[in-house]
Amino acid sequence: MMKPAIELQDRGEAFYFIANYHSMTSLFEAEQRRRNSLDVALDFLACGLDPNKSVFFKQSDVPEVTELTWLLTTVTPMGLLERATSYKDKIAKGISPNHGLFAYPC
Numbered sequence: 001m002m003k004p005a006i007e008l009q010d011r012g013e014a015f016y017f018i019a020n021y022h023s024m025t026s027l028f029e030a031e032q033r034r035r036n037s038l039d040v041a042l043d044f045l046a047c048g049l050d051p052n053k054s055v056f057f058k059q060s061d062v063p064e065v066t067e068l069t070w071l072l073t074t075v076t077p078m079g080l081l082e083r084a085t086s087y088k089d090k091i092a093k094g095i096s097p098n099h100g101l102f103a104y105p106c
Helices: 002-010 030-046 064-075 079-083 085-092
Strands: 015-018 055-058
Touching: 002 030, 015 030, 030 055, 079 085
Parallel strands: 015 055
Antiparallel strands: none
């Protein structure tokens, strides 16, 4: 995933982010999330991402991410969320998913 994505930084504006909010659907330890975020950042840099050519950020650095998510959840039909693959997979395995996983498509 990283190689083709990083190659795009030489073709125009490129934006990359670390989906640390997404990790909250299954990872509940804050320290581990911080370590994982740092590791992902280091991987991107090691693979050639140039911060001088692109924008690189964590979801949690942009408060508008949560605001937009809330707005999208208010107009997203429940049936659409109930058909999400990750949600259905957890249910099929007898795992009780949390709201973060349920609402993730938003």
